[in-house]
Amino acid sequence: MTDDTDHTDDVPPRTTVSVPETIEMPRLLDFYDLQDADHTRIHEFYDRLSDGSLSTTACQDCGERHFPPRIVCPECTSDDLEYVSLPHDGTLFAFAAVRGGGPVGMDTPFVTGVVDLNGVDIQLSARIDGTDYGDLAIGDPVTLQVVDIDGPTNQDRVFYRFTPRDDTA
Amino acid sequence: MTRNAAIVGGGHADWGKREATWKDLAQEAGKAAFDDVDGLGPDDVEGLFVGAVQPERFAFQSHVAPLAAELLGIDVTKMISRTELACASGQAALRYAWLAIASGQLDVALVLGIEKMNLGDDYMEETQAGMTNVLDREFDGVNGLNAPSFFSMFAQRHMHEHGTTREQLAKVSVKNKRHAANNPYAQFQREVGVDDVLDSYPVAPPLCLLDCSGITDGAAGLLLVSESKARELTDTVAYVTGSGQSCMASNSINNLPSMSAWPQATVAAEEAYDQAGIDDPVEELDVAEIHDCFSISEIIEYEDLGWVEKGEGGQFIEDGRSELDGDIAVNPRGGLLGCGHPLGATGVSQALEVYKQFTGEVESARQVPDSPETGLIHNLSGSGSVHSVMTLARDPQ
Numbered sequence: 327m328t329d330d331t332d333h334t335d336d337v338p339p340r341t342t343v344s345v346p347e348t349i350e351m352p353r354l355l356d357f358y359d360l361q362d363a364d365h366t367r368i369h370e371f372y373d374r375l376s377d378g379s380l381s382t383t384a385c386q387d388c389g390e391r392h393f394p395p396r397i398v399c400p401e402c403t404s405d406d407l408e409y410v411s412l413p414h415d416g417t418l419f420a421f422a423a424v425r426g427g428g429p430v431g432m433d434t435p436f437v438t439g440v441v442d443l444n445g446v447d448i449q450l451s452a453r454i455d456g457t458d459y460g461d462l463a464i465g466d467p468v469t470l471q472v473v474d475i476d477g478p479t480n481q482d483r484v485f486y487r488f489t490p491r492d493d494t495a
Numbered sequence: 496m497t498r499n500a501a502i503v504g505g506g507h508a509d510w511g512k513r514e515a516t517w518k519d520l521a522q523e524a525g526k527a528a529f530d531d532v533d534g535l536g537p538d539d540v541e542g543l544f545v546g547a548v549q550p551e552r553f554a555f556q557s558h559v560a561p562l563a564a565e566l567l568g569i570d571v572t573k574m575i576s577r578t579e580l581a582c583a584s585g586q587a588a589l590r591y592a593w594l595a596i597a598s599g600q601l602d603v604a605l606v607l608g609i610e611k612m613n614l615g616d617d618y619m620e621e622t623q624a625g626m627t628n629v630l631d632r633e634f635d636g637v638n639g640l641n642a643p644s645f646f647s648m649f650a651q652r653h654m655h656e657h658g659t660t661r662e663q664l665a666k667v668s669v670k671n672k673r674h675a676a677n678n679p680y681a682q683f684q685r686e687v688g689v690d691d692v693l694d695s696y697p698v699a700p701p702l703c704l705l706d707c708s709g710i711t712d713g714a715a716g717l718l719l720v721s722e723s724k725a726r727e728l729t730d731t732v733a734y735v736t737g738s739g740q741s742c743m744a745s746n747s748i749n750n751l752p753s754m755s756a757w758p759q760a761t762v763a764a765e766e767a768y769d770q771a772g773i774d775d776p777v778e779e780l781d782v783a784e785i786h787d788c789f790s791i792s793e794i795i796e797y798e799d800l801g802w803v804e805k806g807e808g809g810q811f812i813e814d815g816r817s818e819l820d821g822d823i824a825v826n827p828r829g830g831l832l833g834c835g836h837p838l839g840a841t842g843v844s845q846a847l848e849v850y851k852q853f854t855g856e857v858e859s860a861r862q863v864p865d866s867p868e869t870g871l872i873h874n875l876s877g878s879g880s881v882h883s884v885m886t887l888a889r890d891p892q
Binding site for chain 2: 357358359393394400419420421422423424425426427428429430432436438439440448449450451452453459464485
């Protein structure tokens, strides 16, 4: 079925709309949350980390210690939580190489892993910096490193990573 | 359950790196499903269930179930929903359709799974990064884990704790890609050997490129109907006989119960087996489509679906027990390793494969011998924090 009507002389008006070549990075494509009291109710975790202390919440009603920090205890639904300090040393439970396909803004390769904190029943997923994948083994000792996040907001943001600990010194 | 529900047919879009949009894929799979079932068309569909994981991210589109209804000319009169459960979204869509039919709400449902993932070769990192947020983006995503790196730690721990070998992992890929070589809609239709797997790029050691499923554009659709409707349409169907799910109050890596086992799979499987009256899955299941997003996943699943003792999954593949003529034919479709893994489509495709194995409509080189009558589909999702299991059978209970 063909429409034989000739529309070739019927040239429609034509115009242009412009789409910007680049846009400012939307904040949610940046994996680091906004960390201050205006944006998150777990800002104390970040405040303490910025001061050099790894911490988390502990429930004042049932005693459960959580990670990541919460505002409601998942064990008993209490919201009476207090921040407690965590050890800064641990051992590598597992680790992985990221050789491509990292989040926007994260250059590869790097190592990421899971750390058993010493003396507490908490496992953290964390970047393992200052080493290569091939130089690591399960059980290696690691220690906390605080990382300052540069851009794209005006906030001073921080996060935690771990680095191999040289126990032979 | 008050009523039985059965798969009576379905079909696929071609899977792979497609020069096609999300909407194109939806239409291809919908047409393939309706073309496969004599006696059912868009006007018969009362409920539409669409599994889709990240159309907002990969296709900049939300409210996708109504969009699919428009594209396929379906006047939904009973129920319409999009399901998102990461890599199990397709099975979740099927599960809700089953529940809707079982509870008497409707008689005919179209279940679609659709995912457009390839944004172009220059944007592969964006696709990978987009998937990182299935974990807790604030405390896991921030550490840069992509899927191969995350599952490489399960391979590392399983090898460390149970002595699973690199060669055993490779044998999973070899088996599944051999099946995919005979599957016309699969993304990877090429057989490989153990050495090919071991020599491929070490994406995230110990995993190599050929231990990984693909980034895949794809879609699948199936028609699920009540037992009375099924009996009007066709003789051979796949009844849903059981369905279980488990999530152990965890999604973040920080709170996973294990990094070498999926106890959630055991809970989900036992629930499904119980509903289906299965006492000995190895003896009673003929075919299984399980979630081999990475080679290590299939080995852990042999164990945690209750087929072998913990730690013996590597031996299960090595002994050929998951081959077409083994104890349970595992992933005759070609698995995620061979077919690729368009996230929302995979579960729908797996269920459709079990149905096609029952009817004997698959290519002869990957047909499970001796007329299979019972099957299972399994998906994990996210950090493996959720496991979903569904059992299917030619005969209703």
